[in-house]
Amino acid sequence: MYVTVERCVCMCLPLKVKSILTTRVTVISLISLITLSGATISPICMTYYVKWFYDPIFNQTVAQYMPTDYFIRNIHIVDYINVIYMCWNSTAFVIIATCTVIIIVKLQKTCNVPIGTFQQLNAL
Numbered sequence: 286m287y288v289t290v291e292r293c294v295c296m297c298l299p300l301k302v303k304s305i306l307t308t309r310v311t312v313i314s315l316i317s318l319i320t321l322s323g324a325t326i327s328p329i330c331m332t333y334y335v336k337w338f339y340d341p342i343f344n345q346t347v348a349q350y351m352p353t354d355y356f357i358r359n360i361h362i363v364d365y366i367n368v369i370y371m372c373w374n375s376t377a378f379v380i381i382a383t384c385t386v387i388i389i390v391k392l393q394k395t396c397n398v399p400i401g402t403f404q405q406l407n408a409l
Contacts, residue, residue: 293384296391332356
């Protein structure tokens with residue numbers, strides 16, 4: 286997500302980008318994104334575990350995804366965490382999609398080459 290926002294700032298403010306996106310801003314942004322992502326995904330990862338058991342029908346050991354005791358005792362908290370995780374993912378998607386559209390529009394505005402120009406160059 287940071288790379289998309291950075292590219293969008295580069296396209297919109299090309300002369301100010303070095304003063305806006307300094308090394309310090311980049312490090313703080315990346316650490317914040319990693320911390321937020323880890324904080325939202327780790328509770329979800331801890332609500333299930335893999336249980337191995339022998340299945341006589343298939344004559345092999347099979348893995349089953351089982352809820353933990355924490356999940357069973359605190360189902361309302363787990364639902365709240367899942368909502369936060371879905372909101373985080375939706376927000377990231379909207380930011381990436383918006384920045385992508387802005388980049389495409391800026392590139393189309395700066396590219397004022399007539400359509401037939403490339404065909405004429407290839408003919409030479």
